[in-house]
Amino acid sequence: MTARIIDGKALAESIRNKVAAEAAELKRSHGIVPGLAAVLVGENPASQVYVRNKVKQTTEAGLASFEHVLPAETTQDDLLALVRQLNADPKVHGILVQLPLPPQIDPDLVIATIDPAKDVDGFHVENAGRLVVGQESLVPCTPQGSVLLAKTVHPDLTGLEAVVLGRSNIVGKPVAQLLIAESATVTVAHSRTRDLEAVCRRADILVVAVGRPEMVKGSWIKPGATVIDVGINRVPGENGKSRLVGDVDFKEAMEVAGAITPVPGGVGPMTIACLLANTLKAAMVANGLTPPSF
Ligand SMILES: NC(=O)C1=CN([C@@H]2O[C@H](COP(=O)(O)OP(=O)(O)OC[C@H]3O[C@@H](n4cnc5c(N)ncnc54)[C@H](OP(=O)(O)O)[C@@H]3O)[C@@H](O)[C@H]2O)C=CC1
Ligand SMILES: Nc1nc(=O)c2c([nH]1)NC[C@@H]1CN(c3ccc(C(=O)N[C@@H](CCC(=O)O)C(=O)O)cc3)C=[N+]21
Numbered sequence: 001m002t003a004r005i006i007d008g009k010a011l012a013e014s015i016r017n018k019v020a021a022e023a024a025e026l027k028r029s030h031g032i033v034p035g036l037a038a039v040l041v042g043e044n045p046a047s048q049v050y051v052r053n054k055v056k057q058t059t060e061a062g063l064a065s066f067e068h069v070l071p072a073e074t075t076q077d078d079l080l081a082l083v084r085q086l087n088a089d090p091k092v093h094g095i096l097v098q099l100p101l102p103p104q105i106d107p108d109l110v111i112a113t114i115d116p117a118k119d120v121d122g123f124h125v126e127n128a129g130r131l132v133v134g135q136e137s138l139v140p141c142t143p144q145g146s147v148l149l150a151k152t153v154h155p156d157l158t159g160l161e162a163v164v165l166g167r168s169n170i171v172g173k174p175v176a177q178l179l180i181a182e183s184a185t186v187t188v189a190h191s192r193t194r195d196l197e198a199v200c201r202r203a204d205i206l207v208v209a210v211g212r213p214e215m216v217k218g219s220w221i222k223p224g225a226t227v228i229d230v231g232i233n234r235v236p237g238e239n240g241k242s243r244l245v246g247d248v249d250f251k252e253a254m255e256v257a258g259a260i261t262p263v264p265g266g267v268g269p270m271t272i273a274c275l276l277a278n279t280l281k282a283a284m285v286a287n288g289l290t291p292p293s294f
Helices: 008-030 045-060 076-088 107-113 125-133 141-153 172-181 196-201 250-256 267-286
Strands: 035-041 064-070 094-097 161-165 185-189 205-208 226-229 233-236 242-245
Touching: 008 045, 008 141, 008 267, 035 045, 035 076, 035 267, 045 064, 045 267, 064 076, 076 094, 076 107, 094 267, 125 172, 141 172, 141 205, 141 226, 141 267, 161 172, 161 196, 172 185, 172 205, 185 196, 226 250
Parallel strands: 035 064, 035 094, 161 185, 161 205, 205 226
Antiparallel strands: 233 242
16 A cells, blocks of 8 residues: 655645635725734754745735844843844744754743744643633644644544554644544653554554654554645755655555655745744734634
């Protein structure tokens, strides 16, 4: 069997087009341009790819993009001062502080300082808590994108066996919460899980976010399962160049899975599309308007 490849690029493009149309209408009817401020501290190579794609797609969707690139030595106080300034800026509806941050800065404190209404990453405890209890919130982008991709294969996830490999606050845990909300039966596996391979093999939907290049092999996958590969890993490629691979061994998985997201072209583009959708949503809610669903 050869798995169907889930086209994250195409779905992301359709979401971005919808954001662009809604943003144009918002500008025409209310004179509001949703603004996204992104803060990058230091020079993490993975983060730079993200920033580059993000700025381009933000402006293409008709949103305003405010980039703040700070040196790696930036103090925590200086970063917190910038976050407070962005909280107070009426042109800024969404704030994203790129993670990871350099060691002198406490990421929890930075996230806690972001106005929850502008927290388009959905990392603030207020948004994380709202997601858990099922209240309206800004939902983390990568988890939102991952579940939207799974739903292209299974529009109704009710009763399906879902395994999430990884329990980080930014990916694994919110993915699990979204799958619970979709009425899947959810198992969260991590580095202390016993017999990981057997746990993964139970999954109808396997979402992998471990940050280990090609760790999940074909033998870990139930025949016909849907595999959502969140991993973005840069590994040495041919003639000195690097290439991107996921956390799943794509070649092996293709032989077993029913459907799989590629890397690149899977979850990555969806993360950015959902970020733009969250920024539009934040701008509309800030102005007392009802945002569309995506
Ligand atoms: N596509 C996108 O837009 C995005 C992609 N990513 C990618 O997703 C991946 C995960 O990111 P993130 O959640 O931030 O990573 P973290 O490092 O924060 O979390 C990794 C999780 O995987 C678990 N884990 C690590 N090694 C193993 C192992 N050998 N066996 C079982 N479990 C293991 C850890 O377990 P434990 O908790 O026990 O330590 C942890 O829960 C990365 O490749 C990252 O680059 C991230 C964000 C966005
Ligand atoms: N506060 C915060 N929020 C994040 O969401 C966040 C973060 N920090 N730090 C870094 C990670 C990583 N991340 C990516 C998003 C999109 C692509 C992406 O667009 N990937 C494309 C293109 C890759 C390429 O250009 O080759 C793809 O997979 O097809 C990659 C990586 C978001 N992250």
